[in-house]
Amino acid sequence: xxxxxxxxxxxxxxxxxxxxxxxxxxxxxxxxxxxxxxxxxxxxxxxxxxxxxxxxxxxxxxxxxxxxxxxxxxxxxxxxxxxxxxxxxxxxxxxxxxxxxxxxxxxxxxxxxxxxxxxxxxxxxxxxxxxxxxxxxxxxxxxxxxxxxxxxxxxxxxxxxxxxxxxxxxxxxxxxxxxxxxxxxxxx
Amino acid sequence: xxxxxxxxxxxxxxxxxxxxxxxxxxxxxxxxxxxxxxxxxxxxxxxxxxxxxxxxxxxxxxxxxxxxxxxxxxxxxxxxxxxxxxxxxxxxxxxxxxxxxxxxxxxxxxxxxxxxxxxxxxxxxxxxxxxxxxxxxxxxxxxxxxxxxxxxxxxxxxxxxxxxxxxxxxxxxxxxxxxxxxxxxxxx
DNA sequence: TAAGTGAGTCAACACGTGTTGAGCGAATCG
DNA sequence: CGATTCGCTCAACACGTGTTGACTCACTTA
Numbered sequence: 001x002x003x004x005x006x007x008x009x010x011x012x013x014x015x016x017x018x019x020x021x022x023x024x025x026x027x028x029x030x031x032x033x034x035x036x037x038x039x040x041x042x043x044x045x046x047x048x049x050x051x052x053x054x055x056x057x058x059x060x061x062x063x064x065x066x067x068x069x070x071x072x073x074x075x076x077x078x079x080x081x082x083x084x085x086x087x088x089x090x091x092x093x094x095x096x097x098x099x100x101x102x103x104x105x106x107x108x109x110x111x112x113x114x115x116x117x118x119x120x121x122x123x124x125x126x127x128x129x130x131x132x133x134x135x136x137x138x139x140x141x142x143x144x145x146x147x148x149x150x151x152x153x154x155x156x157x158x159x160x161x162x163x164x165x166x167x168x169x170x171x172x173x174x175x176x177x178x179x180x181x182x183x184x185x186x187x188x
Numbered sequence: 189x190x191x192x193x194x195x196x197x198x199x200x201x202x203x204x205x206x207x208x209x210x211x212x213x214x215x216x217x218x219x220x221x222x223x224x225x226x227x228x229x230x231x232x233x234x235x236x237x238x239x240x241x242x243x244x245x246x247x248x249x250x251x252x253x254x255x256x257x258x259x260x261x262x263x264x265x266x267x268x269x270x271x272x273x274x275x276x277x278x279x280x281x282x283x284x285x286x287x288x289x290x291x292x293x294x295x296x297x298x299x300x301x302x303x304x305x306x307x308x309x310x311x312x313x314x315x316x317x318x319x320x321x322x323x324x325x326x327x328x329x330x331x332x333x334x335x336x337x338x339x340x341x342x343x344x345x346x347x348x349x350x351x352x353x354x355x356x357x358x359x360x361x362x363x364x365x366x367x368x369x370x371x372x373x374x375x376x
Numbered sequence: 377t378a379a380g381t382g383a384g385t386c387a388a389c390a391c392g393t394g395t396t397g398a399g400c401g402a403a404t405c406g
Numbered sequence: 407c408g409a410t411t412c413g414c415t416c417a418a419c420a421c422g423t424g425t426t427g428a429c430t431c432a433c434t435t436a
Contacts (some may be wrong), residue, residue, distance in 0.1 A: 031296065094310065107292065108293055137359070139351050141361070142351075143352050144340060145314035147339040148336040151336050155331065156335075158302070159302060159305060161335070163328055164328075166329055176371070181370070183364070
């Protein structure tokens with residue numbers, strides 16, 4: 001055969017994404033420390049040395065496995081903002097991209113991941129704050145929105161609290177709506 | 189000298205707590221995986237082997253370093269409950285006992301810690317739920333209270349978001365109060 | 377077809393880890 | 407005082423880790 005079924009470049013790209021996919025899954029399940037290069041290699045059906053050769057280091061692999069998602073609110077009035085924030089619950093409870101889970105999973109034990117989360121949340125807080133009625137506390141209020149949602153997400157996704165997992169996302173959103181509206185009002 | 193300045197039992201108890209204190213500090217700072225027996229031993233000015241001899245294993249040391257605290261609400265009407273929940277913010281933002289930080293720090297990466305947190309939160313949710321006006325969603329509402337507070341705590345204590353750290357606890361409580369009241373009402 | 381490139385493997389190193397058993401020496405006890 | 411307990415240290419083992427360099431061989435290219 002003079003023509004291979006797959007070009008060398010194609011093979012390379014294929015195994016590279018196979019490694020990255022396995023890494024994302026493992027990192028998001030077990031966190032940075034407990035994920036081993038060897039396990040990633042095995043998941044990708046490849047030799048550990050190849051993972052190093054392609055990504056240079058475990059850290060670098062981790063960095064590539066994470067990808068930020070801005071997910072900034074575009075609303076400008078309060079009601080729309082609350083609706084928009086609550087709409088993200090659909091995603092946060094069940095449909096979060098694995099690259100995000102990677103980041104969240106390790107944020108409490110890996111300083112690099114913590115930094116990443118911190119700047120991401122700061123960006124979100126700025127975005128929410130901008131959509132809030134002007135007040136001295138807009139930024140603080142925004143931070144409470146964002147961290148409250150973070151807490152619910154953690155309870156659902158990582159702690160797997162039954163009470164949360166048994167409730168449909170829109171029921172949760174319905175309960176949260178009045179609370180969020182109250183939090184958005186400058187003089188609650 | 190026939191009488192030593194410290195009895196053998198006293199010495200033993202002293203170094204035991206010295207080890208436990210060092211362990212709590214390190215576990216709460218770096219989490220389970222990144223805390224080494226050697227580091228704990230050094231912090232306590234003691235040989236690593238002694239830590240093993242006294243506590244049996246790293247896991248057992250970790251378990252002893254954590255101690256649960258119920259912190260269940262005793263209120264029976266809604267307003268008192270909200271006040272009581274908000275009062276815990278003083279503690280949650282800055283004054284959390286190290287044994288609790290230990291637990292929280294590792295909950296995303298260590299399954300045993302995750303279990304511990306899950307049952308603790310479940311207990312809190314039950315407590316809050318009991319103090320809520322009877323409704324089908326009382327338990328779910330309670331879970332949202334608890335996880336929202338968890339999120340704020342994480343943002344403050346672990347992610348160290350400036351917006352939260354710069355705000356006094358009572359300001360945060362004041363902003364949260366109307367939101368929590370709305371969340372407590374059966375038909376918001 | 378012959379030289380060269382590069383995907384992928386193999387075996388090993390250096391290191392840090394939890395954990396163990398033998399031993400020392402001071403406090404206890406009869 | 408002599409025997410013994412026990413707090414504590416020392417040195418080591420066994421293992422898993424990230425990482426490396428030499429190597430093989432299928433594909434590419436001239």
